[in-house]
Amino acid sequence: xxxxxxxxxxxxxxxxxxxxxxxxxxxxxxxxxxxxxxxxxxxxxxxxxxxxxxxxxxxxxxxxxxxxxxxxxxxxxxxxxxxxxxxxxxxxxxxxxxxxxxxxxxxxxxxxxxxxxxxxxxxxxxxxxxxxxxxxxxxxxxxxxxxxxxxxxxxxxxxxxxxxxxxxxxxxxxxxxxxxxxxxxxxxxxxxxxxxxxxxxxxxxxxxxxxxxxxxxxxxxxxxxxxxxxxxxxxxxxxxxxxxxxxxxxxxx
Amino acid sequence: xxxxxxxxxxxxxxxxxxxxxxxxxxxxxxxxxxxxxxxxxxxxxxxxxxxxxxxxxxxxxxxxxxxxxxxxxxxxxxxxxxxxxxxxxxxxxxxxxxxxxxxxxxxxxxxxxxxxxxxxxxxxxxxxxxxxxxxxxxxxxxxxxxxxxxxxxxxxxxxxxxxxxxxxxxxxxxxxxxxxxxxxxxxxxxxxxxxxxxxxxxxxxxxxxxxxxxxxxxxxxxxxxxxxxxxxxxxxxxxxxxxxxxxxxxxxxxxxxxxxxxxxxxxxxxxxxxxxxxxxxxxxxxxxxxxxxxxxxxxxxxxxxxxxxxxxxxxxxxxxxxxxxxxxxxxxxxxxxxxxxxxxxxxxxxxxxxxxxxxxxxxxxxxxxxxxxxxxxxxxxxxxxxxxxxxxxxxxxxxxxxxxxxxxxxxxxxxxxxxxxxxxxxxxxxxxxxxxxxxxxxxxxxxxxxxxxxxxxxxxxxxxxxxxxxxxxxxxxxxxxxxxxx
Numbered sequence: 001x002x003x004x005x006x007x008x009x010x011x012x013x014x015x016x017x018x019x020x021x022x023x024x025x026x027x028x029x030x031x032x033x034x035x036x037x038x039x040x041x042x043x044x045x046x047x048x049x050x051x052x053x054x055x056x057x058x059x060x061x062x063x064x065x066x067x068x069x070x071x072x073x074x075x076x077x078x079x080x081x082x083x084x085x086x087x088x089x090x091x092x093x094x095x096x097x098x099x100x101x102x103x104x105x106x107x108x109x110x111x112x113x114x115x116x117x118x119x120x121x122x123x124x125x126x127x128x129x130x131x132x133x134x135x136x137x138x139x140x141x142x143x144x145x146x147x148x149x150x151x152x153x154x155x156x157x158x159x160x161x162x163x164x165x166x167x168x169x170x171x172x173x174x175x176x177x178x179x180x181x182x183x184x185x186x187x188x189x190x191x192x193x194x195x196x197x198x199x200x201x202x203x204x205x206x207x208x209x210x211x212x213x214x215x216x217x218x219x220x221x222x223x224x225x226x227x228x229x230x231x232x233x234x235x236x237x238x239x240x241x242x243x244x245x246x247x248x249x250x251x252x253x
Numbered sequence: 254x255x256x257x258x259x260x261x262x263x264x265x266x267x268x269x270x271x272x273x274x275x276x277x278x279x280x281x282x283x284x285x286x287x288x289x290x291x292x293x294x295x296x297x298x299x300x301x302x303x304x305x306x307x308x309x310x311x312x313x314x315x316x317x318x319x320x321x322x323x324x325x326x327x328x329x330x331x332x333x334x335x336x337x338x339x340x341x342x343x344x345x346x347x348x349x350x351x352x353x354x355x356x357x358x359x360x361x362x363x364x365x366x367x368x369x370x371x372x373x374x375x376x377x378x379x380x381x382x383x384x385x386x387x388x389x390x391x392x393x394x395x396x397x398x399x400x401x402x403x404x405x406x407x408x409x410x411x412x413x414x415x416x417x418x419x420x421x422x423x424x425x426x427x428x429x430x431x432x433x434x435x436x437x438x439x440x441x442x443x444x445x446x447x448x449x450x451x452x453x454x455x456x457x458x459x460x461x462x463x464x465x466x467x468x469x470x471x472x473x474x475x476x477x478x479x480x481x482x483x484x485x486x487x488x489x490x491x492x493x494x495x496x497x498x499x500x501x502x503x504x505x506x507x508x509x510x511x512x513x514x515x516x517x518x519x520x521x522x523x524x525x526x527x528x529x530x531x532x533x534x535x536x537x538x539x540x541x542x543x544x545x546x547x548x549x550x551x552x553x554x555x556x557x558x559x560x561x562x563x564x565x566x567x568x569x570x571x572x573x574x575x576x577x578x579x580x581x582x583x584x585x586x587x588x589x590x591x592x593x594x595x596x597x598x599x600x601x602x603x604x605x606x607x608x609x610x611x612x613x614x615x616x617x618x619x620x621x622x623x624x625x626x627x628x629x630x631x632x633x634x635x636x637x638x639x640x641x642x643x644x645x646x647x648x649x650x651x652x653x654x655x656x657x658x659x660x661x662x663x664x665x666x667x668x669x670x671x672x673x674x675x676x677x678x679x680x681x682x683x684x685x686x687x688x689x690x691x692x693x694x695x696x697x698x699x700x701x702x703x704x705x706x707x708x709x710x711x712x713x714x715x716x717x718x719x720x721x722x723x724x725x726x727x728x729x730x731x732x733x734x735x736x737x738x739x
Binding site: 018022023025026027028030031034046047050051052054056059060061062063064066068069071072100104148149152153179180181185186187188189190191192193194195197198199200201225228229232 | 271274275278284584585588589621622623624625626627628630631641644647648649650651653654655656674677678680681683684685686687688690691694697698709710711712713714715716717718719720721723724725726727728729730
C-alpha cells in the first residue's frame with residue numbers, strides 16, 4: 001500500500017519511459033502520452049536506451065536477471081526530472097519493487113532515488129499537471145478497467161475514471177466486479193491458462209453487459225488480455241489505451 | 254508432515270494441481286457455489302467496515318500486535334507454558350503432525366477413550382487427526398456444522414472457516430438424507446436443527462473433546478476460542494478431558510491484545526461484529542465448580558513453523574489469524590474452490606504457507622498460481638504482504654536470487670530448469686543493452702508477418718497480439734525532438 005504521496009509542481013521536463021509492451025504493440029499509446037505531456041508545456045525526453053523494467057523476470061522469480069536489466073534502466077535518467085510511464089504495472093515495479101530488488105546492492109541508493117521520481121501517466125496528468133480536458137468527440141459509452149497494480153500497488157483506482165469524467169460526451173459505465181483482476185498476471189496467463197481464461201472470460205462478459213463499445217485501460221497487459229479474449233469471443237467492444245483515447249477526444253476529433 | 258499427503262486431502266483423488274484445476278473449473282456447480290458464497294462474504298465484510306480510516310488504523314494496530322508477539326515468540330511460548338501449567342493445564346510440544354497425533358492418542362488411550370468430539374481446528378486437519386485416531390480404534394466426530402457436513406461426505410474442508418462452503422443447500426439436504434435419514438428440505442433452519450439434534454446426543458457420550466485455539470494468551474495462560482454454534486463450548490466443557498491443539502504461532506502477549514484481534518478477525522471473516530460465542534479457557538474444573546473438564550491439555554505443534562520463523566521476510570506468514578478474508582477476495586480461489594489446491598490451507602494463505610509445511614518441491618505449483626492482483630494483501634487484517642511473499646517463493650522455487658543462497662526454505666530450487674534459466678539469461682542479455690534491444694524489436698516489427706497467430710495457451714481463448722508496424726523507439730526518433738537523446 002502506498003502512503004499519501006505529495007506531488008511536486010509541474011516541471012519543465014520529464015523523462016518518458018514507454019515500457020516494452022507499448023513499444024512493440026501499442027506505440028500509439030506511447031506517442032499519445034508524450035503528446036499529452038507536451039500539450040501541458042512539458043519537454044519530454046525519451047531515452048533511446050530504455051528497454052524493459054524487469055518485471056517479467058522479477059515476478060517469475062529470476063531476480064538476478066531482473067536486477068541486471070533494471071540496473072541498466074537506472075542510468076537512463078541523469079537529470080532530476082520526473083519519470084512518467086503509461087503503465088501502472090511497470091510504474092509499480094519501478095516505484096515499489098526497485099528499492100527491494102536492489103536492497104543490499106551497490107545500486108540501492110540510485111534505485112531508491114529513481115523510484116522516488118516514478119509516476120504513472122494518468123496520475124501525473126491529474127495530480128502534477130492538473131490537466132483540464134476539453135472533449136471534442138461524439139457521444140460515446142465506455143467502460144474502464146484499472147489494472148490491479150495501478151489500483152492496489154499505486155493507489156490510483158480513482159484517477160482514470162476522474163479523467164474520463166472530465167470528458168462531456170463520454171459516458172463511463174461500470175461493469176460488475178469492477179475491481180476484480182482480469183486474469184492477465186504476466187506469465188500467470190500461460191502458466192495457469194485455465195484459471196486465467198476463466199477470469200478473463202468473466203471480465204469480458206461483465207464489460208460486454210454494460211453495452212459500452214470501448215474499453216479504456218491504462219495498462220497494456222490487461223488490455224491485450226481483455227481485448228484478445230473479447231475478439232476471440234466475437235464481442236463488439238474494442239480496447240483503447242487511456243492516453244490514445246484522451247488525445248483523440250481532445251485533439252483529433 | 255510425512256502423512257500429510259495431498260492426495261488424501263483432495264476431493265478428487267488427483268494429486269497434480271493442473272488436472273484438479275481443470276476439474277473444478279469445468280464443474281458449473283462448484284463455480285456457482287463459490288461465486289455466490291464469496292460475493293456474499295465480500296459484501297458482508299465491506300458492510301462491517303463502514304469507516305475505512307477505522308479499518309486501516311485497526312489493521313496497523315493488529316499487525317503490530319502480531320509482529321510484537323512474533324518478535325518474542327520463544328519467550329512468549331515459555332511464558333505461556335509456565336502460566337498454563339500453573340493454572341493446571343498440561344502443555345505438550347510436538348515437532349510435527351505425527352508427534353501431535355501420537356500425543357493426543359496417548360492421552361485418549363490413558364483415559365480409555367473410545368469417542369472424541371471435535372470443535373473446528375485447521376491444525377487437526379493439517380495433521381489428519383481424525384484419520385489417525387480412527388486407525389487406532391477411536392471415533393472422532395466433528396461438531397462444527399460445516400465440518401460435520403464435510404465429514405458425512407467423507408471430504409475435507411474447502412475453506413478454513415466455512416468448511417462446507419462448496420456445497421449448496423440441495424447438496425447438503427441430499428447428503429444428510431442419505432447419511433442420517435433426515436427429510437429432504439431446502440429449509441436451512443430445519444437442516445441445522447436436525448444436525449444439532451444429532452450432534453447433541455454425541456456430546457453427552459464423548460470421552461474427550463478436541464478443539465483448536467484462536468489466541469493463546471501468554472501473560473495469563475488463557476486459551477481463546479471463537480465460534481458461533483456453541484459446539485466449541487460444549488466440546489471444551491462437557492467431556493471429562495479437553496485437548497486443545499494449535500500451531501506455535503497463535504500465541505499473543507497479553508489480554509489487551511485480544512480485543513482488537515477479535516474485532517478484526519470476526520469482521521474480516523464473516524462480517525460479524527462479534528461471534529455468538531467467545532470462550533476463554535484457563536484451567537480445568539476447580540474444586541467446588543459444577544462443570545468443566547477434569548483435565549485440560551494444550552498441544553503446541555511446530556510442523557515447519559519454526560523454520561519459517563528463521564527468515565525475516567517469510568516470518569510474516571506466521572502473523573495469520575486464519576480469518577479467510579484472503580480466500581474470500583481471491584479471484585483464483587473463487588474460480589477453482591478450495592479442494593483444487595490439494596492442501597489443508599487453500600487460497601492465498603495456503604499458497605504462502607503450504608510450501609513451508611509440505612516443501613516447495615511438493616507444493617510446486619502453488620506460488621505461481623496467482624495473478625499477483627493484490628486483493629488478498631488489501632484485505633488481510635494483519636497486513637501480511639501476500640503478493641510479496643508469493644514472489645519470494647517463486648524466487649525460491651527457481652533459486653533465482655543469489656542473495657538467498659543460504660535460505661532455509663525446504664525444496665529451494667526444485668523448480669529450476671536449465672532451459673528456463675537459459676531463456677531468462679538470454680532475455681537479460683538482450684534487455685540490458687539498449688542497442689541489442691532496439692535491433693531485436695526493430696527486426697520483430699519488420700518481420701511481424703511471421704508472427705504466428707497461435708501462441709500456445711494464450712490463443713486458446715484470445716486472439717494473438719499484433720506487433721505494431723514500427724516501435725515507439727522508432728516513432729520518437731523519427732520526430733527528431735529529444736527522441737535521439739540518450
